[in-house]
Amino acid sequence: MDLGIAGRKAIVCASSRGLGRASAFHLADAGCEVVVNGRDKAKTEATAAEIARATGAKVIPVVADVSTREGQAALFAAMPEPDILVNNNAGPPFRDFRELDRQKMIDGVVGNMIVAIELIQQVVDPMKARNFGRIVNITSGSVKMPIGGLDLSSGARAGLTAFLCGVARQLAPHGITINHLLPGSFATDRLEHNMQTVAKNQNITVEQAKAARTATVPAKRFGDPDEFGAACAFLCSKHAGYITGQNLLMDGGVFPGAF
Numbered sequence: 001m002d003l004g005i006a007g008r009k010a011i012v013c014a015s016s017r018g019l020g021r022a023s024a025f026h027l028a029d030a031g032c033e034v035v036v037n038g039r040d041k042a043k044t045e046a047t048a049a050e051i052a053r054a055t056g057a058k059v060i061p062v063v064a065d066v067s068t069r070e071g072q073a074a075l076f077a078a079m080p081e082p083d084i085l086v087n088n089n090a091g092p093p094f095r096d097f098r099e100l101d102r103q104k105m106i107d108g109v110v111g112n113m114i115v116a117i118e119l120i121q122q123v124v125d126p127m128k129a130r131n132f133g134r135i136v137n138i139t140s141g142s143v144k145m146p147i148g149g150l151d152l153s154s155g156a157r158a159g160l161t162a163f164l165c166g167v168a169r170q171l172a173p174h175g176i177t178i179n180h181l182l183p184g185s186f187a188t189d190r191l192e193h194n195m196q197t198v199a200k201n202q203n204i205t206v207e208q209a210k211a212a213r214t215a216t217v218p219a220k221r222f223g224d225p226d227e228f229g230a231a232c233a234f235l236c237s238k239h240a241g242y243i244t245g246q247n248l249l250m251d252g253g254v255f256p257g258a259f
């Protein structure tokens with residue numbers, strides 16, 4: 001399918017690896033000029049070069065911490081007026097909620113809620129002027145189905161979702177959409193790391209930990225980041241202009257509700 005966004009400009013935050021990388025890849029493959037971002041210089045530059053080689057698109061690596069004002073400024077210096085913004089960031093680590101002091105909670109809310117809102121504040125006026133904008137926030141299935149120990153992540157991301165609910169309606173008359181993609185278990189470095197921790201804590205092998213996790217997924221497998229990237233690019237496409245304020249769960253059927 002022609003996504004109808006060739007020539008559009010896209011910033012994909014936290015995209016040197018994993019779900020962000022897959023989203024950047026599919027946007028580049030659709031003909032967008034893409035900013036790829038991460039804190040690790042070698043990895044970010046290598047990913048940008050790989051995507052450019054595979055797709056023929058212009059891909060700009062920006063080595064920056066998206067959680068900081070300086071990092072955000074670096075993203076906009078590389079691409080001042082994006083048509084597409086994909087918000088992504090690392091999530092807070094697994095922790096009993098009693099271990100969260102005030103600073104840790106503030107950092108979690110900044111990372112998974114405030115940063116996305118700050119970036120959106122900066123992109124929407126030029127989008128309004130062009131009567132086109134696509135904003136996708138990578139959040140988590142935990143927004144709908146919170147996971148004990150990831151309470152800060154669930155709370156901050158649910159806060160982002162609620163905050164943007166009204167904003168999406170405010171921006172809809174201007175051709176701008178805001179949607180959320182909610183991953184379940186996708187085979188990324190982050191999941192690999194989680195599985196190693198589970199294996200260590202339960203004194204089982206990593207393969208056993210993965211088998212136990214996939215057994216809980218109706219699809220009986222982990223998601224492929226490529227599937228995620230394709231869905232993200234679709235939400236950024238010209239065809240998705242009538243979809244806004246939505247939460248798209250991609251979890252292989254784990255969430256059991258009809259709505």
Ligand SMILES: NC(=O)c1ccc[n+]([C@@H]2O[C@H](COP(=O)([O-])OP(=O)(O)OC[C@H]3O[C@@H](n4cnc5c(N)ncnc54)[C@H](OP(=O)(O)O)[C@@H]3O)[C@@H](O)[C@H]2O)c1
Nearest residue numbers: 014016017018019038039040065066091185186188189190
């Ligand atoms: N994979 C899953 O199954 C799953 C499930 C639910 C939710 N999620 C959420 O989805 C998001 C992406 O997960 P993932 O699995 O793709 O993670 P990942 O494989 O660990 O990749 C994270 C990416 O983000 C970059 N990054 C992290 N912090 C950054 C920062 N402050 N500034 C700029 N770049 C940063 C990393 O590069 P550097 O380290 O070089 O900065 C890397 O490119 C996370 O918020 C995660 O909590 C994932």
